[in-house]
Amino acid sequence: MTKEEYIEIAIDTMKKGDADAAAANMNNAIADGIDPAELLSEGYSAGIREVGDLFGKGRMFLPELMLAADAMKAVSAIVEDEIAKKGGTSEKKGVMVLATVQGDVHDIGKGIVASLIKTQGVEVVDLGRDVPAAAIVDKAVELNADLIGTSALLTTTMGEMKVLEDLLKEKGLKDRFKTLVGGAPVTERFAKRIGADAYGEDASQAVSEVVRLLG
Numbered sequence: 393m394t395k396e397e398y399i400e401i402a403i404d405t406m407k408k409g410d411a412d413a414a415a416a417n418m419n420n421a422i423a424d425g426i427d428p429a430e431l432l433s434e435g436y437s438a439g440i441r442e443v444g445d446l447f448g449k450g451r452m453f454l455p456e457l458m459l460a461a462d463a464m465k466a467v468s469a470i471v472e473d474e475i476a477k478k479g480g481t482s483e484k485k486g487v488m489v490l491a492t493v494q495g496d497v498h499d500i501g502k503g504i505v506a507s508l509i510k511t512q513g514v515e516v517v518d519l520g521r522d523v524p525a526a527a528i529v530d531k532a533v534e535l536n537a538d539l540i541g542t543s544a545l546l547t548t549t550m551g552e553m554k555v556l557e558d559l560l561k562e563k564g565l566k567d568r569f570k571t572l573v574g575g576a577p578v579t580e581r582f583a584k585r586i587g588a589d590a591y592g593e594d595a596s597q598a599v600s601e602v603v604r605l606l607g
């Protein structure tokens with residue numbers, strides 16, 4: 393099958409919230425030599441965004457959104473395994489504390505970002521989701537991290553990224569850690585406004601920004 397056909401099926405499995413079909417399509421595509429990261433972004437991510445739009449318009453409901461999220465998780469796990477298999481550099485270049493901000497449970501994109509950053513020799517300590525800014529900062533201090541990365545998917549939670557920046561300034565730690573922000577509602581302009589050091593529109597930009605920040 394062609395890449396376009398795999399993409400079409402990927403979008404369809406997301407709309408149907410069919411985790412088994414989504415995973416089978418990804419496995420078949422990998423066996424056919426298709427790049428899993430490209431299929432994830434052009435197919436599955438596009439599909440789940442369509443589901444999100446339909447949900448936003450009241451044409452799909454929370455249970456359907458949750459099924460699509462489960463399907464996306466199944467596919468992300470396959471892609472993360474593939475990325476891990478390919479390895480990357482074994483030289484340790486730095487430590488990054490990563491979390492989805494307080495009040496926000498969206499963590500699919502963060503997981504993909506974490507897997508790709510790990511391939512660059514960065515140790516990623518993923519604190520999970522719904523994590524208060526203070527807990528993120530405490531962990532970064534404890535681990536003597538180089539970077540702090542935060543993800544937010546809700547317009548109502550992205551303000552937590554500013555809470556984190558303010559906390560770092562208040563504690564005199566702003567120069568000690570470089571910060572990276574991302575997630576669907578976050579923009580480069582927002583990142584600059586709150587004083588973050590970098591913004592990643594997607595996982596590959598997150599990787600290039602991490603490499604830049606670590607010099």
Ligand code: B1M
Nearest residue numbers: 444448496497498499501541543546547574575576592595
């Ligand atoms: Co939610 N949700 N959701 N949801 N959900 C959105 C975000 C929404 C846009 C859908 C919509 O209404 N159109 C909307 C937000 C509206 C707004 O804020 N303006 C929304 C809503 C309203 C909600 C609830 C409030 C619904 C409700 O309960 N009534 C609720 C909130 C719960 C909470 O967090 N407190 C909710 C719940 C859920 C589920 C649990 C069902 C599920 C999440 C499951 C999970 O993550 N474990 C879910 C899902 C799946 C979505 C959509 C459909 C898809 C998100 C996703 O996984 N995308 C989403 C629609 C959308 O985003 N358009 C939606 C795929 C993923 C690969 O992309 O996460 O963008 P993304 O990550 C990308 C980039 O953004 C970037 O790289 C990633 C890979 O390329 N990136 C970073 C992400 N983090 C980064 C960090 C970086 C750098 C780059 O540096 C550190």
